[in-house]
Amino acid sequence: MGTRGRVVLGVGGGIAAYKACEVLRGLTESGHDVRVVPTESALHFVGAATFEALSGNPVETGVFTRVPEVQHVRVGREADLVLVVPATADLLARAAHGLADDLLTNTLLTARCPVAFVPAMHTEMWEHPATRDNVALLRGRGVVVTEPASGRLTGADTGKGRLADPAEIVDLAQLLLARPEALPRDLEGLRVTVSAGGTREPLDPVRYLGNRSSGRQGYALARVAAQRGAEVTLVTAHTGDLPAPAGVDVVDVSTAREMADAVEHAAAEADVVVMAAAVADFRPADTAGHKIKKTDDGSAPTVSLERNPDILAGLVERGRPGRLLVGFAAETGDEHGDVLDHGRAKLARKGCDLLVLNAVGEGGAFESEHNTGWLLTADGAERRIPLGRKSELAAAVFDAVADAVRDTGPGQ
Numbered sequence: 001m002g003t004r005g006r007v008v009l010g011v012g013g014g015i016a017a018y019k020a021c022e023v024l025r026g027l028t029e030s031g032h033d034v035r036v037v038p039t040e041s042a043l044h045f046v047g048a049a050t051f052e053a054l055s056g057n058p059v060e061t062g063v064f065t066r067v068p069e070v071q072h073v074r075v076g077r078e079a080d081l082v083l084v085v086p087a088t089a090d091l092l093a094r095a096a097h098g099l100a101d102d103l104l105t106n107t108l109l110t111a112r113c114p115v116a117f118v119p120a121m122h123t124e125m126w127e128h129p130a131t132r133d134n135v136a137l138l139r140g141r142g143v144v145v146t147e148p149a150s151g152r153l154t155g156a157d158t159g160k161g162r163l164a165d166p167a168e169i170v171d172l173a174q175l176l177l178a179r180p181e182a183l184p185r186d187l188e189g190l191r192v193t194v195s196a197g198g199t200r201e202p203l204d205p206v207r208y209l210g211n212r213s214s215g216r217q218g219y220a221l222a223r224v225a226a227q228r229g230a231e232v233t234l235v236t237a238h239t240g241d242l243p244a245p246a247g248v249d250v251v252d253v254s255t256a257r258e259m260a261d262a263v264e265h266a267a268a269e270a271d272v273v274v275m276a277a278a279v280a281d282f283r284p285a286d287t288a289g290h291k292i293k294k295t296d297d298g299s300a301p302t303v304s305l306e307r308n309p310d311i312l313a314g315l316v317e318r319g320r321p322g323r324l325l326v327g328f329a330a331e332t333g334d335e336h337g338d339v340l341d342h343g344r345a346k347l348a349r350k351g352c353d354l355l356v357l358n359a360v361g362e363g364g365a366f367e368s369e370h371n372t373g374w375l376l377t378a379d380g381a382e383r384r385i386p387l388g389r390k391s392e393l394a395a396a397v398f399d400a401v402a403d404a405v406r407d408t409g410p411g412q
């Protein structure tokens with residue numbers, strides 16, 4: 001499922017251009033029709049034949065081919081999304097100032113659909129006042145310029161300026177196709193803490209009590225918050241090889257108690273805390289220091305459990321005025337009420353400001369790319385979130401967060 005669209009994939013002339021091939025692949029595999037428009041210098045890094053083979057569409061860089069088709073206007077007009085991967089400092093400058101000296105920059109001026117730049121450059125170039133001003137100009141016009149990742153750059157150096165992970169770029173593109181208004185810069189100046197994944201409570205050195213949380217919803221929340229301008233800390237437990245969202249500080253933990261420490265530490269400075277993790281309520285009372293062995297008499301050991309801290313309840317208890325707390329709950333209906341009844345009761349019991357409620361088994365949640373549910377607020381409002389990608393649900397959550405912060409102001 002998802003919104004299928006016509007995507008213009010602009011490719012700038014930087015070494016990260018080779019990763020545009022993976023983005024292209026991800027988009028076509030999701031059913032989108034992709035037209036690649038590289039700059040002339042991008043073709044120093046990846047040949048036109050590669051883009052043509054992967055997209056199934058012709059590749060041109062200039063405005064003087066197929067002139068009767070008026071390509072310099074048509075390509076932009078027909079697009080549902082223009083995505084530029086990688087956006088170099090030069091390309092951002094040309095776009096910010098409305099230059100139109102090749103097919104890509106012409107396309108940027110004629111497109112009326114969402115436009116997103118995914119930058120990749122050396123830290124010095126990203127931080128240079130010229131680039132900062134160009135990025136601010138573009139964002140001020142409603143253009144999405146994503147935060148780059150930190151890490152290894154070309155050569156031996158590391159720092160901010162690395163291209164976001166291709167899977168993350170594909171996800172952001174899908175989000176913008178489904179919800180063109182999903183990434184406003186409305187969380188700038190806010191500190192957001194997100195928890196993700198499922199804790200593991202050790203029984204012995206090889207066994208643990210765990211759960212099926214994949215962490216995808218928490219990662220989508222962190223990614224969307226960062227791209228909306230927040231300073232994000234993601235506290236994550238056992239999320240496999242999900243790529244770290246660009247521009248996000250990631251803290252790895254394992255058990256509920258480790259998660260409690262890390263979340264409380266980050267939350268001390270946070271304006272918003274989103275508890276998307278599946279935290280184990282119980283842990284084995286004793287952890288064996290050696291592997292528990294079978295015995296000859298055929299008996300099985302008894303495991304006694306003890307309670308873990310309730311992290312969200314702790315944050316509510318030691319609440320700070322102005323800090324917004326968002327909880328998650330997966331519920332089923334039973335003889336005491338339906339999913340919404342249980343959600344409302346949990347919101348009241350937990351005392352958080354917002355609760356994202358999933359109906360277990362309703363086409364989403366665990367291990368899926370998709371999710372659906374309701375958004376319940378402490379003032380009694382309820383909003384249905386239709387089935388969509390987890391980043392769409394994340395955008396709906398941060399719409400509500402941004403509304404709430406606008407009403408009360410951060411740190412009030």
Ligand code: CTP
Nearest residue numbers: 275277279280281309310311312327328329330
């Ligand atoms: N949560 C938490 N610490 C825990 C358990 C849960 O912070 N030890 C958070 C979850 O991250 C989620 C919310 O509390 O945001 C609700 O989780 P859930 O497991 O549904 O809540 P419980 O209070 O444990 O409810 P139940 O008795 O239905 O399991």
